[in-house]
Amino acid sequence: MADDHLEQRAHADAIAQRAADQLKEILTGLVAEVDPFPAFPGSMFTHGIEVPPTAHTSLGCVIVTEDGELAELQLGLDQDVIASGGDAHAARVEEAIALELSPAEYVTQAHAAVLALVDHLDG
Numbered sequence: 001m002a003d004d005h006l007e008q009r010a011h012a013d014a015i016a017q018r019a020a021d022q023l024k025e026i027l028t029g030l031v032a033e034v035d036p037f038p039a040f041p042g043s044m045f046t047h048g049i050e051v052p053p054t055a056h057t058s059l060g061c062v063i064v065t066e067d068g069e070l071a072e073l074q075l076g077l078d079q080d081v082i083a084s085g086g087d088a089h090a091a092r093v094e095e096a097i098a099l100e101l102s103p104a105e106y107v108t109q110a111h112a113a114v115l116a117l118v119d120h121l122d123g
Helices: 002-033 079-083 103-122
Strands: 049-051 061-064 070-077 092-098
Touching: 002 103, 049 103, 061 103, 070 103
Parallel strands: none
Antiparallel strands: 049 061, 061 070, 070 092
16 A cells, blocks of 8 residues: 555656646746846846746745746845945845755646746736
8 A cells, every 4th residue: 555655656756747847847948938037126147037926835936037947036235245334235235046846746836837928928
């Protein structure tokens, strides 16, 4: 019986992986249609399209990047520059950190990203 459960789990994992791979292909195709790729609203250096939050996520601001990847956009200030009297604009730090998701988590985020890209392209 335990072997059956392991086989079912492996089958479910394979389904999630196939779905993730297929959504990645769709994302890549949609991103190629976005020209020019927009700057993220309020950012100075980052280009990306915001992905609306999905249910039960602890992620911050998720974006689709120019290369079709999903990333969490983190904005902040370099405290050393501020402490030395530097300009706040020069101290701005923007970082798009690639998401490390399981295939099942990726499916949820990528689906939301596909919807965001379609809205952007049709808007």
